[in-house]
Every structure is written in C-alpha cells, then in structure tokens.
Amino acid sequence: MDYMISNRMNNMLNSDKMCDPQRVCEILKEELKSVISNYLVLQNDIVVRFKKENNKNVFFIELDAQRIKPFGYIPY
Numbered sequence: 001m002d003y004m005i006s007n008r009m010n011n012m013l014n015s016d017k018m019c020d021p022q023r024v025c026e027i028l029k030e031e032l033k034s035v036i037s038n039y040l041v042l043q044n045d046i047v048v049r050f051k052k053e054n055n056k057n058v059f060f061i062e063l064d065a066q067r068i069k070p071f072g073y074i075p076y
Contacts, residue, residue: 007024009024010029024050032048036063041069042064044063047060047063
C-alpha cells in the first residue's frame with residue numbers, strides 16, 4: 001500500500017537536495033499528527049528527529065499517547 005505522505009516525503013527528499021532537514025522534520029511532524037490523531041489521543045506533541053547515516057535518511061519519531069481510540073462501535 002502506497003500512501004500519499006510517503007510520496008510527498010520521497011519527492012521532497014529526492015528533488016530538493018538543498019532542503020533543510022529540520023524543515024523536513026517539521027513537515028513530517030504535521031503530516032503524522034493529522035494521521036495519528038485519528039487513532040490515538042496524544043498526551044504531548046510529536047517529536048521528529050533526523051539523522052543521516054551513509055546514504056540513508058533516518059527519522060526518529062517519538063510520541064506519547066494517553067490512550068488508543070476505540071474501534072468498531074458507535075457511542076450512545
């Protein structure tokens with residue numbers, strides 16, 4: 001399954017060779033926040049960090065969830 005967020009991140013990382021890694025982290029954080037908030041109740045803000053290892057771009061994503069939102073039932 002290919003998600004739009006992965007396409008946007010690949011385009012940004014591959015086409016914009018002068019992009020600021022911190023800016024990439026900020027964009028990724030906002031994209032993830034909108035998706036994750038559908039499934040989890042976040043206690044704190046998401047933290048995204050970036051590290052370059054050889055030819056790889058490695059992202060570390062930290063989040064603190066208060067709870068997982070319930071699935072499969074309709075509340076009264």
